[in-house]
Amino acid sequence: MHSVLMASDGREIKLFAWLPEQEVRHVMVLSHGMAEHIQRYERFALACNAAGIAVYGANHRGHGTDAPVLGHYADANGWQKVIGDLDLIIDEVAKRHTVPLVLFGHSMGSFIAQQYAILHGNKLNGLILSGSNYQHPIMYKLATLVSKIEKVRIGARSPSRFLDFVSFGAFNRKFKPPRTASDWLSRDPEQVDKYINDDYCGFPCSPQFWLDFMSGLITISKKSEIAKIPNQLPIYIFSGEQDPVGLQGKGVLALKKHIVNSGCEQVQYKLYPGGRHEMLNESNANEVFNDVTDWVTSTIV
Template sequence: MTNEIITITAKDGRRIQVKCWTSETAKAYIHICHGMAEHMNRYNEFAQFLYTQGYNVICHNHRGHGENEILGHYANEDGWSKTIQDIVDVQEHVIQNKELPLFLFAHSMGSFIAQGYAIRYGNRLSGLILSGTNYQHPFMYHAGRIIAHLEKFRLKEGSPSSVMDKLSFASFNNHFKPNRTDFDWLSRDPEQVDKYINDSLCGFPCSAETWRQLLSGLIEISQKKQLDKIPHSLPMYLFGGEKDPVGRMGKGIRALKQKLRQTGHDNVTHKLYKEARHEMLNETCKHDVYNNVADWIEQQL
């Protein structure tokens, strides 16, 4: 059974789209969590690759992303916790063999949500893989949350915030002037950048409330006492591009590894790809990235 799409209903009534690649002979489950302003179908090629390596693969659209959604809006309240609970709901609905190892692969915004998941449910995992992630002092997130809070009161509930969009995505492109497009920061591969731009379910601005909720989550996962709740024995693999502005040009991944080591997580490895940007699965070296991820997962089994 491959490439099956199902819809599950979250506890608050939200409908979550899920895509599955499964077989009865799989050696583990890999659950993919996508990034902000994109969707699960962008991971089809990577999921198919993992499936051919012998894994069951799950990928779902985060609330506020994908078809039939209010794009860019988690929820009117408590969106951070609800996005984490969605991961749990998807797994409980889809995973048939609870004895198989479970890995969580998460990119960008998904990598932050995945850390929130690992803080709460890390004992369910056999490994955590974070792509295009970052760590920095929570002071920066507190400042951003204040702006998002002000934007929330300025705008209608659920309305996109151009201010937050400019402070985030627009600022990332400043590293790559002169710019061919507004999304040069995603990849060195112009074809992949153009695919993103031409995808109506990508590149949209998110609501002020979503930003406020996400920044609250970032504050949570940046605290030592919270990271300490992730099982210390959990293997973690962090990777990204040396030219990724989300990961502060490699500094953020190194900082996250150091912070995890400080909280007693000794089984943490990282890899930075020279000259690569944010979307490593869509970079010019993507096949090396695919194989490196698969090799790391195999080592954990």
């Protein structure tokens, strides 16, 4: 089921809801990853429902069937608009439920979730980061330079296969022999094939999208910014040990250290041996669902 919210610039936000039949004890808002869409989270949402967790989520700008331009947040201030959309959603969900609220972000969505917690952490009772990473901002500054050159070459809105290749081209190299170009997502071939055959997954994004995204990553990689997350906010970080986005675990541990060193006192993490980027779509997905719901129900009170 879904309802429609209206963003400040007139964009319609289609808010999807998965509601448990029993009493709602917690509520979770989902922030999905790059070049995918919110309906892919239904299996996870239903597992959350079974634990008494209501789940809400919407497609980020530039994603899903309603996107005017796939892979393009906005012509200007895209990162800020995405954060604004999420704030609108969280305020709406908080009106509907008076139970603890957890923000779950995967991959790109995990970085959006970090930015949200920096700005509005007082509205959250828990934060979950999946398939995430921490790197020094110099990496993002270099990517910004390349994106600016590409914007001049092809325009702000055009899908950039070059930036797509530069960003994701190396992710599959460690998985040999490769069955597809998307093996890095999961060990489960059925899930990989679903992704490949989905018209709303795996598309290249625009130079302006990358500039917006990099500006966000530069911001959240600053210790002074992460320090704005409330120190008592419970945070759970999980990832596959073979996830190239998390640098095979190194980037995930760096993220945990970055957050703990910035003052957060309740940070837990888990790395799954052999797991790849999308742990919610991995061969041990049910174990991951149980771990996430157990963390929510035991930690967030």
